[in-house]
Amino acid sequence: MVDTKAQPARTASSDRLTLAVLLSFVLPVSCRYTNEDQSMPYTLSDRTIDMDFIEKVEFISGQPLKKCMQCGTCAAVCPMNETTQLTPRHVIHFTQLGQKDVVLASNTHWVCASCHTCEVRCPRGLDIPKIMEALRQIVLRSNKNFVEPNKMTKEQLAEAPQLAMVSSFRKHTA
Amino acid sequence: MQIGYYPGCTLKSKAKNLEIAAIKAMETLGVELVELDRWNCCGAVYSLADDDLVHLLAPVRDLIRARDQGHTKVLALCSMCYNTLARANQVMRDDEEKRDALNRFMEEESDYAGEVEVVHMLNFLRDEIGWDKVKEAVKKPLNMKVAPYYGCTLTRPKSVSIDPAIDPPVFKDLITALGGEVVEYGDSEVCCGSYQIIADAQSAGKTTAVILNSAEKKGAEALALSCPLCEYNLGRKQNLAIEANPALKPLPTYYFTQLMAVAFGLPDDINHFELNMPGTVELLKEKGLLAS
Numbered sequence: 034m035v036d037t038k039a040q041p042a043r044t045a046s047s048d049r050l051t052l053a054v055l056l057s058f059v060l061p062v063s064c065r066y067t068n069e070d071q072s073m074p075y076t077l078s079d080r081t082i083d084m085d086f087i088e089k090v091e092f093i094s095g096q097p098l099k100k101c102m103q104c105g106t107c108a109a110v111c112p113m114n115e116t117t118q119l120t121p122r123h124v125i126h127f128t129q130l131g132q133k134d135v136v137l138a139s140n141t142h143w144v145c146a147s148c149h150t151c152e153v154r155c156p157r158g159l160d161i162p163k164i165m166e167a168l169r170q171i172v173l174r175s176n177k178n179f180v181e182p183n184k185m186t187k188e189q190l191a192e193a194p195q196l197a198m199v200s201s202f203r204k205h206t207a
Numbered sequence: 208m209q210i211g212y213y214p215g216c217t218l219k220s221k222a223k224n225l226e227i228a229a230i231k232a233m234e235t236l237g238v239e240l241v242e243l244d245r246w247n248c249c250g251a252v253y254s255l256a257d258d259d260l261v262h263l264l265a266p267v268r269d270l271i272r273a274r275d276q277g278h279t280k281v282l283a284l285c286s287m288c289y290n291t292l293a294r295a296n297q298v299m300r301d302d303e304e305k306r307d308a309l310n311r312f313m314e315e316e317s318d319y320a321g322e323v324e325v326v327h328m329l330n331f332l333r334d335e336i337g338w339d340k341v342k343e344a345v346k347k348p349l350n351m352k353v354a355p356y357y358g359c360t361l362t363r364p365k366s367v368s369i370d371p372a373i374d375p376p377v378f379k380d381l382i383t384a385l386g387g388e389v390v391e392y393g394d395s396e397v398c399c400g401s402y403q404i405i406a407d408a409q410s411a412g413k414t415t416a417v418i419l420n421s422a423e424k425k426g427a428e429a430l431a432l433s434c435p436l437c438e439y440n441l442g443r444k445q446n447l448a449i450e451a452n453p454a455l456k457p458l459p460t461y462y463f464t465q466l467m468a469v470a471f472g473l474p475d476d477i478n479h480f481e482l483n484m485p486g487t488v489e490l491l492k493e494k495g496l497l498a499s
Contacts, residue, residue, distance in 0.1 A: 092257070092258065093256050093257060093258055094255075094256070094257060095257035112397050112398040112400075112414050112417070113398075113400070113403070113410065113414065115410070115413050115414075116407070116410035116413065143406065144403065144407070144410060146359070146398050146400055146401040146402065146403050147252065147255065147359075147401070148359035148363065148398030148401065149359060149363035149364050150359070150363070150396075150397070150398060152363070152364060153363055153364065153365060153372055160255075160364075162255055163255045163256075163257070165255075166254075166255035166256050167256060170256050170259070179406065180405060180406045185405070189405065192221075192439075192443065193404065193405065193439065194217045194221040194222060194435045194436060194438075194439050195216040195217045195220070195221065195248075196215070196216055196217045196251045196285065196287055196288075196435055196436050197402055197404055197405055197436050197439060198405060199216060199248060199250065199251040199252075200251040200252045200287065200401065200402040200436070201402040201403075201404075201405035201406060203250060203251060203252050203254075203262070204252060204402055205402075205405075205406055
């Protein structure tokens with residue numbers, strides 16, 4: 034339905050990129066880092082850190098984002114990690130840094146199946162599926178669908194069990 | 208013995224094979240599943256947004272129906288219904304603020320504070336029936352290697368887990384009681400991709416391939432599960448997993464209730480194998496487990 038392959042796949046460079054963002058955060062002045070192909074600059078300053086976004090995610094999820102210590106356990110256990118463009122760890126980090134556009138441009142929160150594998154293993158006790166839900170809700174509450182029910186194929190309608198459709202529409206439609 | 212029973216949206220049509228086999232198997236054990244007089248879809252997934260109360264109304268209404276019809280327990284067969292109902296029940300029991308808001312909103316209903324207990328059939332078998340009684344009812348021991356598959360919603364989050372969240376024994380105990388050989392494999396609680404099958408079927412195929420691969424490597428001849436969505440992803444949509452990993456062989460999947468009905472020697476037609484993936488009847492025939 035949605036072509037997740039249209040966006041660039043996660044590469045080793047995104048790890049270096051995160052490190053760069055992390056470093057920039059601890060420096061007191063506005064810094065500018067670019068990824069390998071110099072195409073996507075991230076500027077961190079009080080103007081580019083979206084505090085509203087951070088607050089909104091924390092409010093909807095009820096999870097204190099600062100608790101995350103970036104250990105990466107969630108990234109290691111995520112069953113969808115072949116498909117996600119950012120790992121859950123990346124998503125939380127970019128959210129901590131108020132990088133709304135970066136977070137919402139990735140497919141991770143849509144690909145998340147709310148299986149709670151990361152939640153039961155998080156050493157900091159963060160309910161990561163709730164953070165993913167908050168990210169979905171931020172988009173869905175602006176009346177944008179991820180899945181269009183009227184574009185389901187005849188085959189899907191005939192054979193998919195009801196609960197597949199109910200749960201998909203609950204998670205992926207406004 | 209009687210117990211209140213909540214079927215859920217899928218069990219009356221596309222997962223009839225889960226429901227009918229369960230009702231008949233429970234009858235054999237002397238338990239009557241009393242379907243709630245009136246029920247609605249539970250919403251399939253529990254809303255994870257803290258400020259979203261409206262999606263709690265559906266499961267809570269079902270729980271109110273169960274209580275008003277005099278049930279102290281309500282049994283669910285579908286893992287997702289179990290999870291949604293149990294978590295909604297917990298909110299009503301523990302979160303005073305949300306409970307008050309929901310009770311005020313549902314003016315037409317009597318106030319509810321989590322009086323009903325939500326149980327899954329596997330739990331009920333373990334706690335109220337006991338494996339010994341299940342063993343006594345077995346007429347045709349399952350002489351095959353069965354891999355139990357829990358999926359996500361039976362064991363996570365911890366607060367509603369039917370068993371210890373890591374390496375839970377309840378499903379294995381059932382298979383052993385039915386005379387089957389349990390296949391221990393590492394991925395019995397790995398997510399099957401769940402509702403992603405609608406948005407991006409290929410990515411769901413990648414996750415099911417991992418599960419099927421590790422079960423097959425351990426010599427599984429069949430997979431036992433309890434959720435119609437897991438059954439769809441791992442069973443009827445197994446071709447997606449085989450596309451993702453062509454080394455896989457088709458692995459027949461059964462609902463645990465069907466395996467109970469087979470082991471209890473109940474008539475074949477109650478199992479509605481035509482709703483399962485192809486190959487399920489053939490395996491039972493090969494093992495001499497069909498009643499006719």
